[in-house]
Amino acid sequence: MSVQDEATVRAEVRAWLQAHWDMNRSLVAWRSLLADSGWGMPHWPREWYGRSLPIALLPAVEEEFEACGAVGVARIGIRLLAAATLLEHGSDAHKSRFLKRILTGEDTWCQLFSEPGSGSDLAGATTRADADGEDWVVNGQKLWTTSAHHAQWGLLLARTDWDAPKHSGMSYFIIDMTQAGVEVQPLKQMNGHASFNQVFFTDARIPAENRVGNSGDGWKIAMTTLAHERRNADALRRWGHASPHAGPIYDEERAEIATVMEPYKWYPQRAGRIDMIVPRARETGRLADPAVRQDIAHLLMLSRSAEWLAHRARHAKISGKPEGPEGSLGKLVASHVARAASHVHTLLSGADAMLAGADSPHDGLIAEILLSVPATSIAGGTDEIQRNIIGERVLDLPREPRMDTGPFRDVPRNPTRGR
């Protein structure tokens, strides 16, 4: 990409914004215009609300938006996983029906993959979709479903062929979450928050045209969705902050961001709050304790080395070098850092570590750290799965012999839990 390209793109987007940005429009009306112009998602294909620009030019476009204070399309939440999956695997009918309403923020989506009986072994899903005339009928249970309680649509992975091996017996659907056969209940976590839901399907119906891809393609398509999950985490970090401007359209955007970010408000605590370690050590006086100092220093060193490791991975990617082991280690090291941080926070708090809520230091923040860290080594791939991935894909160690290769009907599995 030449400097000229970036300058041209900047000039184009600036001119378009000058002509069209109007903070007195409603959020949906503005985003509708923006989506049609292609400037909302400039790296998307030209025929689907984009301008087919290289992803490297995105920061330049974003800077122009920021410079004039223009609101962007809806860019955070599960809806973006839906958009990415539909762009890659959806039919033209899916794209024209769903993509724009995702960008305007009118529709909220959720992802229905994990089940009580299949966590790490996602391909062991037993929620079933059975053909019934032109429709599919869905029965089963999903959980860890963010945003399900206010979603219009769900991305559903369901078993459609019980005689096929597990990975090839699943199909991928778009399901209407507002119908009678779908019941959403909050799932309360050990830290007291209820950021996720469990979803029960009782003869819920999906019209034939809402299957994505062919029957049996479900696993492959779900992998696309999961690949975008990491990017979505980056998007949350980048777009999850409300703009400081005043005005009704900004208020609407702020409300949307608040809704999407609500389930994630404890995530900084889940990572261990390294930033609080030294200030806490000072305020508790434990900075003078040689044993505690050892653990603090160990934590700080681990955390900084982990940052440098991540930088190495990014650097290798940017400079087009073959992917080294660095990229696969980030998730695992984050668990180590979080656990070490939780341990140090306990040492620093002493007896106060027993307290919760307003009685816990920093108005409950310390308790929230101690009770949120256990999620880090589970969510998004357990440490054990990460070690398998590192062992098999990076170190090329042989796989474990499998017990689940035959028809799924015959694979031993968990008993279905009653409600």
Added chain:
Amino acid sequence: MRYGYSDEQEQFRAIVARFLRERSPMSEVRRQMDSADGYDRALWQQLASDLGLTGVHVPEGCGGQGFGYVELGIALEEMGQALLCAPYFASSVLATEVLLNVATEAEQQALLPTLVSGERVATLAWVEAGGQWDVAATALTVHGQGDACRLDGHKKFVLDGHHADLLLVVARTRGSVGDAGLGVFAVEAHATGLERRQLATIDRTRRQAELRFTDTPARRLGTSESAALKLRQSLDRATIALACEMVGGARALLDSAVEYAKLRMQFGRPIGSFQAIKHKCAEMLLEVELAASAARYAAAAIDEQDAEVPALASLAKAMASDAYMRAATECIQIHGGIGFTWDEDTHLWFKRAKSSQVMLGDATHHRERYLALTEAAA
């Protein structure tokens, strides 16, 4: 660059790696570790003349290559991986570093070229019987002026001290305490009143000696009243260099463990297919890569004259100490009974790991130091 290497640097690594593969395979390491002095002078000469490794970061004016600490770190990673038997750390790192920091330009011109050419080997004698990794703990005394100084006292844990041609000795003026009155003194190998005894070390690939000085003639290096600050700077840099070497050694152990886990069959399958082994290997990889990230970042920080170098030296050494020792312990464990035998090579790295774990301060020492330095900077 703190997060990656240039193509030239990658090529340099490949050249060093190939040289070591060809000239210092394990058969050669085993031969040299059973020799009297613990290294091969001919190989040392080749290291100097064929590749110029003895002067990687020495200015060209003193006969060196004029590269930086990143390149020095690359060379040391490869040497650590190959378990090279050579006075490299003693002469090309410790002694060279002290000459670069403490000696006057004239002294550098007089002493460095013969070290870089491989003609002479030097070492730094700074630690004493208590094994305290702080120059302020120096007890050995000096009296006299300039070229006519005399040393009295002893040094221990002196790398390659039994055969080095030139000894750089840290001494203090009589009656001084702490950082005051510290200087570096050059002592020739044949000096009167110098007794040298090779210590029995668990790591036979890097030898150490005990030195006794009785009214031994010496020359003061440099001009400063107290060399404490410059010595500390030298030792910080050497500590980062050692961390790089340790990362290379840890990587060799990881590779060996993984290779064995793929080959070794038990219960009808390679042991690497068992999660108990696979997960150990994954954790080893993580620790090695974290230590590598820290050591490389620290080496680049020296080149960029980052004020944080002292703290980074402690960070890199603590991470490397833990990673290397863990890799050594787990590598033996994964090899099982065969890993405990003399004929299998793992114990040779285990012994280097053990020796490096405590040399220049163990992880506990450096964690405390890191926090103290970080607090002072805040």
